Amino acid sequence: MPATRHLALLFLTTLVGAGCQSQEPPARSELALSEGWTIHSSAELDAGGEALSTPGFDTGGWHPATVPTTVVAALVADGTFPDPHYGMNMRDIPGVDYEVATNFSNVEMSEDSPFRVPWWYRTEFVLPAEAEGKTTWLRFGGINFTANVWLNGTRIATASDLAGSWRVHDLDVTRAAKPGEANALAVEVFAPGSGDLALTFVDWNPMPPDKVMGLYRPVTVKTTGPVALRHPMVATSLNPPALDRAELTLRVFARNATARPVTGSLDGTLGEASFSTEVSLAGGEEREIVLTPAEIPALVIEDPKLWWP
Numbered sequence: 001m002p003a004t005r006h007l008a009l010l011f012l013t014t015l016v017g018a019g020c021q022s023q024e025p026p027a028r029s030e031l032a033l034s035e036g037w038t039i040h041s042s043a044e045l046d047a048g049g050e051a052l053s054t055p056g057f058d059t060g061g062w063h064p065a066t067v068p069t070t071v072v073a074a075l076v077a078d079g080t081f082p083d084p085h086y087g088m089n090m091r092d093i094p095g096v097d098y099e100v101a102t103n104f105s106n107v108e109m110s111e112d113s114p115f116r117v118p119w120w121y122r123t124e125f126v127l128p129a130e131a132e133g134k135t136t137w138l139r140f141g142g143i144n145f146t147a148n149v150w151l152n153g154t155r156i157a158t159a160s161d162l163a164g165s166w167r168v169h170d171l172d173v174t175r176a177a178k179p180g181e182a183n184a185l186a187v188e189v190f191a192p193g194s195g196d197l198a199l200t201f202v203d204w205n206p207m208p209p210d211k212v213m214g215l216y217r218p219v220t221v222k223t224t225g226p227v228a229l230r231h232p233m234v235a236t237s238l239n240p241p242a243l244d245r246a247e248l249t250l251r252v253f254a255r256n257a258t259a260r261p262v263t264g265s266l267d268g269t270l271g272e273a274s275f276s277t278e279v280s281l282a283g284g285e286e287r288e289i290v291l292t293p294a295e296i297p298a299l300v301i302e303d304p305k306l307w308w309p
Helices: 071-077
Strands: 008-012 015-017 029-032 037-041 063-065 119-126 135-140 146-151 154-157 169-172 182-190 219-224 227-238 245-256 262-270 273-281 286-291 300-302
Touching: 063 071, 135 146, 154 169, 219 227, 245 262, 245 273, 273 286
Parallel strands: none
Antiparallel strands: 008 262, 029 219, 037 063, 037 119, 119 182, 135 169, 135 219, 146 154, 146 182, 227 245, 245 286, 245 300, 262 273
């Protein structure tokens, strides 16, 4: 039964060097990359990531897509394949040659499956001019299963970096991004192999032939100051049976995108109370910051208003 007055994390102030901090929070914006994607099999392309991620590359003959989507879902949406939820249509999609009720996640794709090779996802977007001078992050909410990523002709990450269905990937693309201009993003996605810990099998939901390959969660571009805060969490501890006192513990990951050490204040509000604590990060450091009631008296709530979910 958590307290209703949760901690609201405001910002980690913009930092300009060791021991120096500004008095204003960094500007922050988010751009959802959902529309305007196209996909294509790598088996039918001669170009690589450098060319594909060049603005203006001709994608004539590619399949339109809206992200998030898997490869097969996009091909169904554009009419390449029939609705797999009707009758036995899914058995007619190329690559569905495994026996009915087989756990396809543990079976290698057939040699002639069109999904045995990686598929490319590509889009172009205009990054607002306001991103100039800020840190630009490319976030993949979920990739199944691995991917090579290119932005504006520059390889940002490899498949060895971006592996695992359940991970969220935040990539610093500041150097490759072009504020105020068209940017081209190309993502080469590989399906999970036999034995990979990925999206797998349930008996009432037969697995499609691409093994759910693709960008199956949102893709966004965000800008922050030199230091970014992610994954904040507030854990509540109550004192049974009275339940008249709540102690909150705050956890948040702070990442310094610069090569130099920075020091700043982590500020927050809790109802009418507020707090501030100093945080120092080495160049390039990412660290989980944990604040406890023993350190921050404002994280103790007397007579909290409780609720049942």
